[in-house]
Amino acid sequence: MMSASMQRPSMGLLHLQEGEKNFQLTRYAPSEDIAFFVKHFWIVSWDLSEQKQYLQEVVPNPCVNLIVQQGRSGIFGAAKQKYSYLVEGKGCVFGAKFRPGGFYPFMQQPVSALADRPLDIRDIFDVDGPAMEELLLSQEGEAAMIELAERFIKPKLPVQDESVTLINQMVDWIMAQRDVTKVDQLCAAFHINKRTLQRLFDQYVGVTPKWVIQLYRLQNAAETLDRSPSHDWTQLSLELGYHDQSHFIKDFKAVIGVTPEQYASNSNRKS
Known part of the structure; x- marks a missing residue:
């Protein structure tokens, strides 16, 4: 049911x-x-x-x-x-x-x-x-x-495809490993050539593995700010695997559309 x-x-x-x-x-x-x-x-x-x-x-x-x-x-x-x-x-x-x-x-x-x-x-x-x-x-x-x-x-329903299972294992791993920020880390964890990985994601997912990694890091950041708008940006960027706060802010704005500080301010006004 x-x-x-x-x-x-x-x-x-x-x-x-x-x-x-x-x-x-x-x-x-x-x-x-x-x-x-x-x-x-x-x-x-x-x-x-x-x-x-x-x-x-x-x-x-x-x-x-x-x-x-x-x-x-x-x-x-x-x-x-x-x-x-x-x-x-x-x-x-x-x-x-x-x-x-x-x-x-x-x-x-x-x-x-x-x-x-x-x-x-x-x-x-x-x-x-x-x-x-x-x-x-x-x-x-x-x-x-x-x-x-x-x-x-x-x-x-088509025949089940083993590549779908592999891709979902990769995406689950990216979501679970919050310190993953590079495609090379994904390649190493799954013993797959970088070019092969790129082709696989283009064919099956429609976006690059780098984009998927970035997406989940920044979605985690947005959810964190929804729960607690008052946050230490340096600490949050480190928790998400960024070694540079400015890099974190740049990526956050590219995907979310505003800076983390602006997003947190909006969360405060809505709460």
Whole structure:
């Protein structure tokens, strides 16, 4: 039986505590046969009919998402920078978040191609975007939505690919080893040639391993600042594996869009 995830990490949603005052986010584990490829299903719903609109900021992740939203459905690759989503009126968005590398076996083309434009749902599954929107978003209850989505995915399940397992082991290792800052460290840990690793990530993930390492370090920093805006920047940069505070600030701003100090100030105002 599928169940909503009880974990509370932000998973890329900046200022999540403030955001959850304006929308409801639930995540569900997929069926066992789908779980090799799909990390989880997610559903965001909101009703701000009587309230002002809310701008939710999102840090990208190294995953492909199938997104079903009125008039804006598609299959989207990993973004390279922070992006924003305007929550207004009343609505619902349904998503299937594939594991890092987990969408390549469906696509059989370098996932990096999704950086330029999203893929039409019909290109992979036997339904187009508008039809999927009408069928899925009209379901009564979230369990029914997920059951319907799985009915479209299961007939298209490809053969399980060992490279997907390897990539997820690498990503899990990057997340667990907070002092990892260089691709060479990843190569050494998994005994893989750097050029081979680059090709693997381009083909399966769509972004470079260097970007994935940087992303998780800075997402950790943002989550830390959400919990405790008053922080020692030198200490935080060292905890994240940076030996130079200015390098940490530069990377943080490149991905998050503001300096750590500005981000912490925003967290203080929202709390």
